[in-house]
Amino acid sequence: MNSGGVVASLVILLVANDNELLDCVCKQIKFAGEQAGRVSVSIGLSEIWSTYCIHRDDYQLYETCDNLDQSSPTLPAVGRLVPTTWDMKPFRHADELKCGFVTEKIRGLTVDAAVQLSRELSCHIAANCINSYSVQGSNDTQWNLTTLETYTLWDPIIWESLEAVQRITGATTARDMCYLRHPVNLPELSSKQPGMLTLTKKSKLAPIGSRRVTAPHDVKEFQAVVLEELSNYWRDNAQLLSFGVTHVSRLLIPLAFKYLSKNVSHEQLDRWIEDMKHVRDMLHTKLRGWERDVQYIRKQIANYTLEEDKETPGSYILRRPVLNDHLLDYQEWYLSFRDDFSAQCEQQQPKASEMFGLADAVYSFYRINWLRTKYSPSVRDIIDEKWQLEDKSSAVLNVDTDCLQLLADVLEHPTCPLEDLPPEAVQQRLQCRERLWADVVQRSAHVPVTSYLAYTQRANVNLCLLAWMAVNSFGVCQDVPFSIVQSVHDARCYFDSPDDQSCLESNTTDAICSVSRAVLLLKCREFSFHKSPELCAVRYYGAGRYPSGFEVTWTDPLRGYVKPTKRTLSYKESLYSVTLKYKNFKIDRLKSLEISFVVLNILFRFLTAGLYMHLPHLRNLPGKIFLSFQITGIVQILCSEVVYRMAGVPDLSVMVLIDSALTFLSCIWLNLFCYHMYACVRHLRLPNELAPAEASQIFRRQVLYALIPWSIVCATCIALERAARYYLIYSRIIFLGAISLSISFNLVCLGLVGTMYLRTRNSMQQLKIYRKGKFASKKELVFMSVKTVILSGIGIIIRIGFHQVQGVAQLVYCVHIATMVQGPLLYVFFICNGTTLPILKKRILACFNPDISIPEQDLCSAAERNLARRKKEQAVVAESSL
Known part of the structure; x- marks a missing residue:
């Protein structure tokens, strides 16, 4: 059997049983290395060791240093989500026999075959994971006190989701390796045959091969190959992310029950479960934004173009539209649920800080492991389209003061998100978002005021300040998933095509939230800065193990982190004290x-x-x-x-x-x-x-x-x-x-x-x-x-x-x-x-x-006046005689 057939057989065998054989091979390689005094005992085993085994225990959690505590149950709870490493798994004797057979086969591979095996293996791990899961939804289990006390983390209904998120994490890493370590080869100009190009495409299902095409069609054909590879990559990412988000939402409540409910009394557990459901819904809303972003990015692949660099013959430039994976950097790197809402919810739920801390940590863990690495072909340069829009820090709009008052009240008097808002409050927020969007579409900087009441009805507000007030953590947009790609698309539609609102991806209710997020992050330089606080990292080594100390590893600015500047706060204060304070005649x-x-x-x-x-x-x-x-x-x-x-x-x-x-x-x-x-x-x-x-x-x-x-x-x-x-x-x-x-x-x-x-x-x-x-x-x-x-x-x-x-x-x-x-x-x-x-x-x-004469009632002569007075006196005498 040739090397290609051996590689294909080994790949099928290794991924046939949920990668258990591959974990066993890692054990065999380590054992062989210890016996020989070194790990790289052969080319084939060394390639598998470097591409798979040593990368399976490198999972990190980034958080603000203030929120990381050694005594917090959050760290072991997140550790349960970390994929179990190959050195922690037991194997049956029959599997060990297969493992020895596979190890010997890999030991005898040539260099090219070993490289091909590593690529095929990493690609098949992700494909096998995608084919293995068919998710029914995140709410197929209604968690209550009875079900939570009945099931443990090892019961099938929970273990299914726990194993799923672990496998998806590993498959995401393998999928990145599939493309990053073995990208599509670029064609090069042939000096011997002018007008001819050599196009090489590495297939993940077939041995490495090549084909030659004529020059006028080479770039177009190679563009089709590159775009197909990119589309496949983001398609797989979208599927893995969709499965992962669903399983994380399903798993969060039993995970929290296992690690956070130890000191909760039996009488308070029902309330604790209801509050944890709110936290789960908040986290699910955040994760859905990732899912939408990845799906939008895949749709945009068709708008990518590849062209030959005229200055450097034989090199290629990839031109991408504004809506590309570069925008993923603006997704929040960590949440601030714990900092924002713990104080408001402490009275209602004493465990609120731990609940929000767990949601923050889960988000950060999967943000760094599911949404960090991005693939691009090995071209000479990647040129992204620029969004031609000036800084909007000085733009002013005329909006409804009732909605503006609502935004200000939400910021001044935030409520606990664990409480269910009254239906009328929810409806008021939805109507406010619709009215604000109507005001934004109208684009009026000033509406003429004809009465004092009209002055209280409309207010001029800075566009960036309005965006910050709307999408703030306490704002009215927290039930709308944050998709940065959709937000930029909607904002471009709004600014570039004001008369064609049909191009919006968001509906009328959510449009103000979508556009505001893009404007605030990308076009309000003086209203927010992206300097993040000091972050600490916890490195997990599989099976939830982590070191006793935390090391400051990352202080670089994060694009998705938005903190208001002093100018933003001063604008807000002046708006509230000068305009809204007098809206209802409250001087x-x-x-x-x-x-x-x-x-x-x-x-x-x-x-x-x-x-x-x-x-x-x-x-x-x-x-x-x-x-x-x-x-x-x-x-x-x-x-x-x-x-x-x-x-x-x-x-x-x-x-x-x-x-x-x-x-x-x-x-x-x-x-x-x-x-x-x-x-x-x-x-x-x-x-x-x-x-x-x-x-x-x-x-x-x-x-x-x-x-x-x-x-x-x-x-x-x-x-x-x-x-x-x-x-x-x-x-x-x-x-x-x-x-x-x-x-x-x-x-x-x-x-x-x-x-x-x-x-x-x-x-x-x-x-x-x-x-x-x-x-x-x-x-x-x-x-x-x-x-x-x-x-x-x-x-x-x-x-x-x-x-x-x-x-x-x-x-x-x-x-x-x-x-x-x-x-x-x-x-x-x-x-x-x-x-x-x-x-x-x-x-x-x-x-x-009565004797005083009124000018318009004057009589004609003194005689008439005397006669009238005499008649009056006679009438008085007659009355007195009676």
Whole structure:
């Protein structure tokens, strides 16, 4: 039999019985080496020893030095997951006979045959492991106190998973060796035959061979070979990882029960098991991210290209897209469950620190042994596509403050993850992620604010800060598996194709989490640094053995480790203290002042409106329009300051629409008032010259004119906001534009009135027409100036202008309180004047003294007044006589 046939027979024999014969061969080689004084007794045995035997006891666990403790049960628990080495396994006599036969066969192999055997053997170990397991799922055993006390780690139902994770760990190492030690050979240019290339491909199922192809097709054919090898490699990794993740999730609870529940009372075991299930689910979510990454990487192999290096003929360059295995470096190298959640869960579960510590250690152990080594063909250079996107540390978005408040509250007041969140809290987090994603897709850096309530509805936030708040350990994204490849894919889709959201791999609920992780890790240089704390390593030597001391072995930066910088924390603090703190009007020292101003505003507005309805000389056309303005203001204050803030209805977005609509309606009433003021001056006609019936008819027509544009604008804005959240900015722009246009109209009318007054005064001076008194006193000029400012709506523009400012919520809040003095101002400057105040004073005095005459009720002569007084006196005498 030739060497190829011998190698194939040996491979089949060695892997036929779960590698037990190969473990026995390692024992035989060690025994032979001890007898001969050296290990490498022959070329074949030396090759097997170096490629298989001495690498089977090199398993490490990396963790932060603070979390590694000699007395912790975590170390022996993780040791149970370490593959048992060949020197710890017993063998039956029949196996030892086969072992001796195989050892002698290997001893006689040539160098080429021994090399081929090592490669074929490492490849077949992984393939045999994949073919051996068919996993039913991670929840086929419902662990409870009865099942855990019945089974031990040696029972078949548990031993199956324990043996599986051990074999998968060994198979992963063997699979890496299969490709790393024996990669696909690259073709080289033949100097003797120009235009011809030699393409050599080592097959893992056949002896080493070669074939020759013509030059124009060599690179393409070799690319197909390389990509096939890469695809097979990542296919095997995906299968092994999928099996491993499932078995680890199945095994974690009985493993923890074996090593962590010794000091737990029997009464507390039920609660301990339920809490351990939460920890298992948290770990499973993390491990699923690995599984997704490996599957995505395999899909991307088809986008790899191989080309000949023009500068170095005979050498090749492998070009890879952004989505390649290089991104796996951004997967977390170790978890921080213990540091993050132990304090929150200590009261509920005294063993929480050990539970989280076990999950952290299991994750770290498999991160270093399942997801560390990556294979690439032996090309001259590997060039990765660059993601052409600038640093996003200064990017700003406008988002929903309710969601932002939720993110801040989660960070400020974290809860224990072992507790089941109420269904409404879970739904709130899901809805928040959807709303945040809608805000991110909208990409608006600022949404125009037309009311103080709208200021509390939207907030400008830094994109990197938002990403950190969302994906923080205490954030709202912890139930979403972290796949770095999917995250980068989603982020590129978002930034490069903003109008094509169909390219997203994530659904709408998870998209904000996916994109935020990629942005934070790759495009937020000033918001996080990747300097990891000092790590310690525990080296296992099989069967759970480890040394008594820990050695600091790794202090290099880890890409997947994200720690916020001082700038991140300062941004967060300023966001929470300046913007979110005032979202619900929570400035404690101004609370009483604000309430007082609101009460005075409402009281004086009601008083002013009542006087306009009661006093006859104010019930003219301008008075009716001003009364409508007052009623609109009263309704607006009652809705926003009383109903919404006290009763909480309607919801904030609806209340913002109502508040903005009433602000716009107030501006329309001012338009009508200013227009009639202009018309009266232009036509030299006083408002009181209209008959009551004519004034009412004109007023009804003016109300119709006012409601038509108001209804159109309101209906358009409501339709936009109800159609989709993407149109929120357009709705606010329409309201802001309508209000600005309305106030501009007021300013034009008042400007025309002032121009006509100046022109008339100049004409009278030219005609040398003089009057003894001045046009108006200083008090009257002040009154007219303030009235002009109020009627122009400049105050509304100033208030809205302050609302556009972000990050100065305290100042905006003070401006909001200042606007509450509008009610007293309207009373003083529209009632307390030389015409209305005397009438009001006499009416009030007439209530106490009937003899006081009211100007509009004066009789025609003194005789009539005397007659009326005499009749009144006679009536009093008659009553007294009765």
